[in-house]
Amino acid sequence: MLEPRLKKQTSPKPPANPTAFSEKTILLCISGSIAAYRACELVRELRKRGARVFCLMTESAKKFVTPITFRALSGNPVYSDPFSETEDWNIIHTDLADRADLILIAPATADLIARLACGFADDLVTSVVLASRRRILVVPAMNDRMYTHPATQVNLGKLLEMNYEVMKPIEGDLVCGRTAIGHIPSLDAILSRAELMFSRPNSI
Ligand SMILES: Cc1cc2nc3c(=O)[nH]c(=O)nc-3n(C[C@H](O)[C@H](O)[C@H](O)COP(=O)(O)O)c2cc1C
Numbered sequence: 329m330l331e332p333r334l335k336k337q338t339s340p341k342p343p344a345n346p347t348a349f350s351e352k353t354i355l356l357c358i359s360g361s362i363a364a365y366r367a368c369e370l371v372r373e374l375r376k377r378g379a380r381v382f383c384l385m386t387e388s389a390k391k392f393v394t395p396i397t398f399r400a401l402s403g404n405p406v407y408s409d410p411f412s413e414t415e416d417w418n419i420i421h422t423d424l425a426d427r428a429d430l431i432l433i434a435p436a437t438a439d440l441i442a443r444l445a446c447g448f449a450d451d452l453v454t455s456v457v458l459a460s461r462r463r464i465l466v467v468p469a470m471n472d473r474m475y476t477h478p479a480t481q482v483n484l485g486k487l488l489e490m491n492y493e494v495m496k497p498i499e500g501d502l503v504c505g506r507t508a509i510g511h512i513p514s515l516d517a518i519l520s521r522a523e524l525m526f527s528r529p530n531s532i
Contacts, residue, residue, distance in 0.1 A: 348523040350378035352429040357453045358398070360388025361435035362503045363469035363512040368393060370434060371401040373515055382424065384408060384453050386440060410452040421452055425460035429530060430522060433457075435469035435512050438480050444492075445483035461532055463525045464492040467518055472508035491532040495521055 354374055358367045367383070374381050383398035385408045395406040410421050433440065433453070440453065444466070449455040457464060466487055474480060475497060487494050495518065500511030512518075 347377040348526045349374060351380070352378075352526065353380045353382070353427050354522075355382050355384055355424055355428045355431045355456060356398075356402075357384045357386075357431060357433040357436075357440075357456070358389040358393070359386045359433070359435060359437040359440040359453065360392060361437050361469045361512075362392065363435040364389050364392035366469075366512050366515070367434055368397055368401055369515055370432070370518065371398060373519060375402070377519075380404075382407065384424070384456060386437075386451055386453055388437070388439075408452050410455050421449075421455035422459050425456045425462070428456075428460055428462045430525060431457060431460055431462060431464045432467070432518075432522060433465065434467035434518060436466045438468075438470050438474045438477075438483075441466065441468060441480060441483045441487065445486040462530055463528070464532055465518075465522055465525060466492055466494045467512060468495070468497050468510075469512035470497070470510050471502055471504050472506060472510040475510045493521065493525060 356367060356371060358364050371381050381402045382404050383402050383406045385395060385406060387408065398406045407420060407424065412420065443450065443454050444457055447458060449458045468475060484494055495513050497509055498511045498513050499509050501507050502510050
């Protein structure tokens with residue numbers, strides 16, 4: 329299927345008062361976590377603050393929330409296939425990477441964190457991240473044992489070394505039945521962290 333030209337996509341409605349997000353282009357990358365539905369609320373909140381939001385989904389993410397939901401909420405096409413054609417033959421991953429003010433990865437699975445830490449470019453999300461030098465905010469969400477596993481902790485450490493911003497998940501009721509660390513942080517916390525990042529240079 330042809331992806332529409334990136335140029336023609338929806339601009340945000342300007343909010344009554346300008347915010348740190350006004351006119352900013354945010355690539356919201358969603359991976360295959362049970363917390364994927366929280367990304368729906370994030371899209372709404374970002375748009376309310378005046379951001380232009382493009383959603384990128386891993387293949388696993390589509391098993392949790394359908395692309396049509398993000399299409400409707402963002403007002404823009406949803407991207408997940410790096411090999412899909414655009415009308416004007418743009419290379420999607422480099423084109424998206426160039427236009428981002430912020431790449432927000434929420435929720436970030438243990439798997440995606442591992443792939444990012446190793447510099448993989450085996451899907452659209454990892455390819456865009458690798459092709460970008462813009463601000464990157466990683467918001468992990470997973471089972472507590474996955475989060476505290478040495479492999480995940482080493483991978484998160486690598487992301488920090490590469491100047492990615494990484495949020496700490498919070499303690500909460502996990503889908504596995506335990507109350508423990510691994511829950512995605514609140515929307516307010518994510519938005520505040522993103523806002524803070526806009527006060528710093530636009531580069532990793
Ligand atoms: C019901 C269910 C919930 C899951 N929730 C999470 C999660 O919150 N965090 C996580 O890291 N993996 C979770 N997984 C495992 C990921 O979906 C799996 O590792 C997948 O390969 C991730 O792919 P992606 O990183 O490309 O999105 C879950 C799997 C299932 C079946």
